Amino acid sequence: MTFGKELLQSAHEALAIAKGEAEPAGVYVPESVDVAAIRKRQKLSQSAFADRYGLSVGTVRDWERGRRKPDRAALVLLAVIDRNPEVVTRALTAGRRRAGVQPCPVSGS
Numbered sequence: 101m102t103f104g105k106e107l108l109q110s111a112h113e114a115l116a117i118a119k120g121e122a123e124p125a126g127v128y129v130p131e132s133v134d135v136a137a138i139r140k141r142q143k144l145s146q147s148a149f150a151d152r153y154g155l156s157v158g159t160v161r162d163w164e165r166g167r168r169k170p171d172r173a174a175l176v177l178l179a180v181i182d183r184n185p186e187v188v189t190r191a192l193t194a195g196r197r198r199a200g201v202q203p204c205p206v207s208g209s
Contacts, residue, residue, distance in 0.1 A: 104191060129176055132175070
């Protein structure tokens with residue numbers, strides 16, 4: 101199995117766990133994350149962070165301001181983004197290519 105397929109399988113498993121359809125296999129999912137700190141370490145604006153990872157700007161803003169908390173699936177995604185953002189970017193970019201979506205001419209994503 102290729103790395104990309106493993107990553108996508110892991111993402112599907114994480115979503116099933118978040119929906120309560122599966123039990124975690126000894127993985128650690130943080131109770132909360134500092135979204136602003138993750139974003140700032142990458143030197144991205146809220147808009148650029150949202151665009152890069154397929155999130156809405158409003159969601160990122162609400163997480164950072166404490167108006168909303170990321171659900172379990174989002175916590176998993178954010179943990180991976182924090183530890184290995186290139187993997188997430190690569191997986192999402194590959195998905196865009198397979199779907200025939202062209203990169204945005206402004207942001208290059």
